[in-house]
Amino acid sequence: MQRIINFILSYRNAFLYGFLMVISLALTIRTHSYHQSKFFNSSKWIMGNVYGSAANISSYFGLRQENNRLVEENEQLRKLLFNPSKESVQEKDSIFKDYEVITANLIKNSFSSPRNYLTIDKGKIHGIEQDMGVITTKGILGIVENTSSKFATVQSVLNTKSNINAKIKNTNYFGSLIWDVQDYNVVQLVDIPRLVPLVVGDTIVTGAMSSIFPENIPIGVIRKYDLNASRSFYNIDVELFNDMANVKNVYLIKNMNKEEIKELEARTTDE
Amino acid sequence: MNNSLIINGFRFILLVLTQVLIFNTLNFLGFINPLVYVIFLYWYPIKGNRAVFMLTAFFLGFVIDIFSDSMALHAIASLTVAYIRPVIMRFCFGVNYEFQNFSFKNTTKVQRITFLGLLVLIHQVVFFSLEILSISHFLLILKKVFATGVVTLILCTLFSSLFSPQSE
Numbered sequence: 001m002q003r004i005i006n007f008i009l010s011y012r013n014a015f016l017y018g019f020l021m022v023i024s025l026a027l028t029i030r031t032h033s034y035h036q037s038k039f040f041n042s043s044k045w046i047m048g049n050v051y052g053s054a055a056n057i058s059s060y061f062g063l064r065q066e067n068n069r070l071v072e073e074n075e076q077l078r079k080l081l082f083n084p085s086k087e088s089v090q091e092k093d094s095i096f097k098d099y100e101v102i103t104a105n106l107i108k109n110s111f112s113s114p115r116n117y118l119t120i121d122k123g124k125i126h127g128i129e130q131d132m133g134v135i136t137t138k139g140i141l142g143i144v145e146n147t148s149s150k151f152a153t154v155q156s157v158l159n160t161k162s163n164i165n166a167k168i169k170n171t172n173y174f175g176s177l178i179w180d181v182q183d184y185n186v187v188q189l190v191d192i193p194r195l196v197p198l199v200v201g202d203t204i205v206t207g208a209m210s211s212i213f214p215e216n217i218p219i220g221v222i223r224k225y226d227l228n229a230s231r232s233f234y235n236i237d238v239e240l241f242n243d244m245a246n247v248k249n250v251y252l253i254k255n256m257n258k259e260e261i262k263e264l265e266a267r268t269t270d271e
Numbered sequence: 272m273n274n275s276l277i278i279n280g281f282r283f284i285l286l287v288l289t290q291v292l293i294f295n296t297l298n299f300l301g302f303i304n305p306l307v308y309v310i311f312l313y314w315y316p317i318k319g320n321r322a323v324f325m326l327t328a329f330f331l332g333f334v335i336d337i338f339s340d341s342m343a344l345h346a347i348a349s350l351t352v353a354y355i356r357p358v359i360m361r362f363c364f365g366v367n368y369e370f371q372n373f374s375f376k377n378t379t380k381v382q383r384i385t386f387l388g389l390l391v392l393i394h395q396v397v398f399f400s401l402e403i404l405s406i407s408h409f410l411l412i413l414k415k416v417f418a419t420g421v422v423t424l425i426l427c428t429l430f431s432s433l434f435s436p437q438s439e
Contacts, residue, residue, distance in 0.1 A: 013321050017354045020329050024343030024350070028401065042340050050338070054292045110295070110339065112302040114403050117340035153340060181408060184301060245298060 041146050041153050042108060042119045048151030051119055055107035059248060066248050073137040099214050100254040102127060107151075111184040111244045116156040118142060120250060123150040133213040133253040139241040140164070140219055141250055143212055158184055158244060165207040166219055166238075168196065174207040177219065177238070184244050186223060189236040196234070198225050204238050211261045214253065275316055283331060286311050291338040294426075302415065305423040306345075308335060309394050310430050312352050313387050317360070317373065328353035341402070348398035352390055359389045387431065388424055395420040 008015060042051065104126075108119035122128050124147050132144040134154050142156040143164075155162055158179050166189055167174035175191035189204055202222045208215040218241050225236040255261075290308045297304055312328055332346035339345070363386040364378055375383060395416045403412050 013325065013354070016322055016325055017350065020325065020350050021347065024329070024333075024346045027343040028347070042338055044337070047338050050288070050291070108296075112298055112304055113339075113341060115341070119340075181403065181411065245301070 042117070043123065043146050043148040043151040043153045045148065045150070048107070048119065048121070048123075048148065051107040052121055052151075055105065055121070059105070062246065062248055065246070069137050070249065098256055100256060102252040102254065104128075104152075104250050104252060106247050106250055109245070109247055111156065111158050114160050114181045116158045117145065118154040118156055118247075120152050120154060120252075121150070122252070123147050123152050125149050127254070128152045128252060129254070131212055131258075133217075133255075135213070135217055135251050135253060136242055136247055136249065137251075138218070138243075140206060140213065140217055141242060141244075141247065144252065154250075156244070157187055157240075164213070165209040166204050167207040168192070168198070169203040169205045169216070171196070174209060175233075175236075177204075185240055187220070187238050187240060189238050190228070190233065192234045192236060194227060194232050194234065198222060198234065198236070200224060204236075211255050211258050212253075214255075275319075279315065279327075282311060282314065283327070287331070287334050287338070290335055295339055299422065300418070303419050303422050305419055305426050306348075306391075306394060306398065307423060307426050307430065308345075309349070309352065309391055309423065310387075310427045312349060312356060313390055313427065313431065321357070324356075325350060325353045344398055344402050347401060348394045351397050352394045355393065356390070359386060359393075363389070383431075384424075384428060387427055391420055391424050391427060392416075395423065 042048065102122065104120040104122040106118055107121050110116045110118060118134075118141070120128075120134070128144060128147050130144055130147060134141045134144060140157060142154040142159070142162065144152050145155040146153045157164060157177065160179060160181060162177070162179060164177040165174055166177040173192055173196045175189050177187055177189055179187045192198075200222050204219045204222065206213040206215060206217040206219060220238040220240040220242075223237045223239040225234050227233070228235045286308045290306070294305050294307050299305075308331060311331055315324055315327070328349045329346050332349035333343060335345045336343055363382050364373070367373060399412050399415045399419075403415075
């Protein structure tokens, strides 16, 4: 017994190293396959406030660009307003509303690691929930992953775990949007069948298959495409509309029918 | 002792904030975010308790992890560096670092930069290979280790000559 204790004591640093290593490896590997950790993320109070106050200062530097972007968007929205389509009267009534939009500011951006998470300055008390879609004026950005009372973290599209339903604009061919870590302006669209006619420069938008994003939110344009190893599906490189390195104002989309869809789907699979 | 505790605590907080607020958002050339907090492990007193040193390094990495949503990658990297620091020191400074009166003052500049360079290199290799965790991205890992490592080393050398603990 004495010798065992002596042995442990003489190698106590190695044991400590092993112990801490196992803890952190467990934490890391768990998040590779599951969601981001609930307890250790930057939506927490201290982290959120540190990022919030830093963003408070640095946000002044991009005001002009941000204003231009918002004015551009307003211009588009005005065009829609002045040229109303016939059936749009109904949509103004809140009963018929399918999606609600909440604005927020990005306080932490990240795009250089393989698993990027962003932090925004709105949380549960503002009505943010897990799995809400996040977009900017230009296109999609990600999906809400964790919330605290005043902050939330967003899983960016630039995340190897991200998998978003997307399609080619004006068609119904859809595939999954993933990211191969190489370039922060380019994501990949896979599972588009070979028979689909593609042209470089075609627009990619979100598909109708998910209950997170509304259909037809712009994502990017096709930069190049080739067939995958089995030669039956395309691998498409999509250049994002969004400049992922320069994002400030974001919109969160809440699907009002999500509960209903989820419930219906659950009931269908049960039977 | 008390004095060094305060200095190290102050350094800890300052380095976390610098790393998180400045260097994590740098994105030089799109992907270079130097991990300058390694300099904490370079500055940490040599004669302190080794277990305490490892725990501090682990905690330092972990705080930065929480800020940057990277789980425990920084923690693993800085823990590993803390664990093998004595080996690197013996390699760079020879056996005389184990003597009581050893201090950085008696070492040459080349020795110190080699020491710092090895710390940075090990830290980068562990961090990026675990971050990407795939053999098929070997070239990407190499590119990141090399580019970020060089920038980190330059910045750390600058820091160590600007805020040298020897002048305290």
